[in-house]
Amino acid sequence: MEPLIKRLIDCLIGEKLKVLRVNSGYHAKRRLANLGILPGVQIIKKKAAPFRGPVEIIVKGTSLVIGRGIAARIIVLRENSK
Amino acid sequence: MHIHKSKKKQDKKNKKVKDIINIALAGNANVGKSVIFNQLTGLSQTIGNWPGKTVEKMEGHLNSLGYRFNIVDLPGIYSLSTYSLEEIISREYIVSEEVDVIINVIDATNLERNLFFTFQLLELKVPMILAINQMDILRKRNLKLNFERLEEIFKLPVIPVVAVHGTGVYQLLEEAIELVVYHQPTSNYIQDGKKIHEQLSYNDKKVNNNLSTKEPFHFPDLSSILKYGKEVETRIYELIRNIDIHSEYFSTFNYPSRFLAIKILENDEEIEKIFKADQKTTYIINLAENYRKELEELHGEDISTIISSEIYTNIHKIIEKVVIIKARGEKKLVWAEKLDHLTTHSFWGYIILILILIGIYFFTFLIGGFFGGLIEDFFEVLSNIIYSIYGEDDLWVKIFWEGGLGGFFGGLSGVLVYVIPFFLIIEFLQDSGYLPRAAYLMDRFMHSLGVHGKTIIPMILGFGCNVPACTGCRIMETEREKKISIALTSLIPCSAVMAVVLGLVGRYVGITWVLILFAINFIVIIITGKILNKILPGQCTELIMEVHQYRIPNYSVILKQTWIRTKEFIYKALPIIIITGFLLEIFFIFRLLDPINFILSPITVYWLGLPAITGIFLIYGILRKELTLVLLALLANSMGTTLLGLLTPLQMIIFSLVSMLYIPCFATIVLIAKETNWKYALQIAGLEIGIALLIGGIINWVFFFI
Structure with missing residues (x-):
């Protein structure tokens, strides 16, 4: 069975997710928090760039591109299976 | 002060x-x-x-x-x-x-x-x-x-x-x-x-x-919407109380005490400097640190998450009160969605990116070339009139006309005519919302050069003209990334370089070598990025960037922005170009540069295997890169031969390669210096001269032994 809690980079395209934790460094964390990527917030993984590139998500109605290094540190919960 | x-x-x-x-x-x-x-x-x-x-x-x-x-x-x-x-x-x-x-x-x-x-x-x-x-x-x-x-x-x-x-x-x-x-x-x-x-x-x-x-303006009391949860708020209150004890000191910084309190609690580096500057207030930093630790322990989150969550909670309450939903379901812009899908597609996205780059070349080059030609014709007509009045040997006419005005027209026909169409197409790309998509596609690749995907934006600009492109590196968040971006952008072959390579190698040697030269150029860019990534202290930051929906560009904004940027270019760069043209003409007339050919000949003749005269052309090329080709053609003309009679195909390749890489043009160097400092600008120039000579020499000697 698929795990419920995953890293953002491991999620499938189109999955509805809920942010659990952001484990990145201080600066990136503050930046993400300012942009609304906070624990409990719902996001959708919109696409992922080829060649292990960045991830695009929809948060609070807008698209945000996040580098893969940070996306790997965003821990999410799959919403639809809750 | x-x-x-x-x-x-x-x-x-x-x-x-x-x-x-x-x-x-x-x-x-x-x-x-x-x-x-x-x-x-x-x-x-x-x-x-x-x-x-x-x-x-x-x-x-x-x-x-x-x-x-x-x-x-x-x-x-x-x-x-x-x-x-x-x-x-x-x-x-x-x-x-x-x-x-x-x-x-x-x-x-x-x-x-x-x-x-x-x-x-x-x-x-x-x-x-x-x-x-x-x-x-x-x-x-x-x-x-x-x-x-x-x-x-x-x-x-x-x-x-x-x-x-x-x-x-x-x-x-x-x-x-x-x-x-x-x-x-x-x-x-x-x-x-x-x-x-x-x-x-x-x-x-x-x-x-x-x-x-x-009667000063009384800012309304908004505490009901701005206040955070109790745990945070009581601590902020304590901090405010301590800040207000030293209100005389803090008032010079104009920040409200609540703002200072929030920021010191958030561990804001700049605000911390204010508290550190006066010994009496340094204790507040420690106080804030204790509070921060308490809160972080209490919530199990770090402080920026806590405060941002508080603010978003407050915002949510307001949105619930003011947004009225008339009917469910929203109409999406179908074309914008489709275009987004296509331009970020893992295959078509890259094809479109390449097409856009080629498009920038052609647009800048064709329009610039057309108007540049017109201005040059006009200048020639004027020249003939001037010379027929004053005679060809009048020294002052030569200095002022060829030097001063020549520099001015050169600036117009050689640079400005390319800069304007270039700004137009860039503003178009910017306003439509394409550029962040290119950053998305290239992020992974750019990371290997020590910068994140956003650098691709000034680099794309560089294909038209390096000068405004280096200015575009301002979008990078940190000093380190700006420096790397500028170095990489200054190595991008601009439309003038394209003219030299196509006019010389493309015309007389063949398209294969054109492609090889461009490949070499891109390898140099990659290696430079990798080296700078190693040398410069700090780490590559990750990309966090908002991507907006495509929209139909606003033409009035594009035209106005183009005009304003052109105006900036005219004021800042053109005077320098004119003055340099002036000086070079004086050097030329008094043959002050002839010794340079001699001095440079060990490099040009021996190491690169080029005719001695090219030394001076390369010096001129610093001013405007396409001058290297223009002067060659003029020389060939005056000798009654073509470029083929002047250079062997191998020499053409080496000459083009050196022109391509050896130094950013003068205007670019000036702008790099303005964006960073002269030391860095000269370092980049030195580095690029080194690279050009190294690769040019290697090609020469490899073919010599073959």
Whole structure:
């Protein structure tokens, strides 16, 4: 069975997710928090760039591109299976 | 010293009464701020730099309703923390005496994130007007906003705006007068009937002005919406209490004590400097640190997460009160979605990116070449007339005509004609929303060069012309990334280099070698990036970037921006180009450069295997890269032969390669120096000369032994 809690980079395209934790460094964390990527917030993984590139998500109605290094540190919960 | 200066300004302002109103436009990126700015200020805009910083300062003014409005368009940012230089500059500027009122432009279709920034602005307690833009799109989505409620909540004017149509834009000015001159945070919804400034005659206004300056603007008490949860709030209260003990010291920095308290709690590096600067206040840093630890333990999150969550909770409460859903379901822009899908596709995305790069080349090159040709013809006709009047041997005519005016026309025909179409196409790409998609596609690759995907934006610009492209590196968040970006961008083969390579190698040797040369160039870029990534201290930051929906570009914005950027180029770069042209002509006439051929000959003749005369051409090429080819052709002409009679194919390849890589052109070097410093500009120039000579020599000697 698929795990419920995953890293953002491991999620499938189109999955509805809920942010659990952001484990990145201080600066990136503050930046993400300012942009609304906070624990409990719902996001959708919109696409992922080829060649292990960045991830695009929809948060609070807008698209945000996040580098893969940070996306790997965003821990999410799959919403639809809750 | 800074404090002293700002006090002086304050005095001056008071004396002049309030005939001048200074407005700062603030808001997230891409909310229509620049459209409003354009509508208000038209062509009066100037681009400058913030004092001592490399962030662009857009300024403009207009006279309306009996007042002069000075408007500054602040960079589009999402927060007032210290993520980028732009955020620091913005908050310092807003609290300075140079701002009377903020117009906070808010995208109605993205209220949550936009209000996050609004909430930060409110903490600065500067008179503010909320301009809610894109109301037309909101209506299309079957949503409505309750403006009455919004004004009740914010106790500040909240104005609906459709910036692209100019709706509501001038009302912002009226509200600015109300706030700044009459200190009345009112608008249609709060006060019935006419506004104060409409009821008074001009003379009354003067009287009222004098009265009003005595009574400072009372920023409304917004604690009900700004306050955080109890745990955070009690600690902030304690910090405020301690800050207020030293209010005399802190008042010189203009930040409200609550703002200082929040920021010191958030571990803000810049604000911490203020507390560190005076021994009496350093203990507050420790106090804040203790509180921070307590809170982080309590919530199990770090402080930025805690505070951001608090703010978003407050915003949520407001949104629930003011957003009215008329009907479910929103209409999506189908073409924009499809275009987005295509341009970020894992295959077609890259094809489109390449096509766009080629497109930039051709557009810049064809239009620039056409107008450049016209100007050169015109110059030649003028030259013939001048020479027929004064004779060909008059020294002064030569110096002033060939040197001074030659430099001027050279600047026009060689650079400006390329710069204008280039700006046009770039502004088009920028306004339509394409560039962030390129950054998305290239992020992974750019990481291997020590920068994130955004660098691809100035690099794309570099294909047209390196000069404005290096200026474009301002978008990078850290000094380190800016430096790497500038180095990489200055290595991008611009349209002038393209002319040399195609005109020489493409025409006489073949397309294969053209491709090989470009491949070498890109390998050099990659290696340079990798080396700089190793040398420069610090780490590569990750990409975090908002991507906006595609939109049909606003032509008036594009044209105005193109004109303003061109104007900036004319003022900044053209004088230097003319003066250098002048000097080079003097050198040329007095044959001062001839020894250079001799001095350079070990390099040019022995190491690179080129004719001695090319030494001087390469020197000229620093001014304008295509000159290397132009001068070669002229020489061949005067010798009654073609380029083939002058250079062997191998020499052509080496000559092109050296022209391609050996140094950024003079204007680029000047701009790099302005963006960073002369040391770095010269380092880049030196590095590129080294690379060019190394590879050129290797090719020469490899073929020599074969």
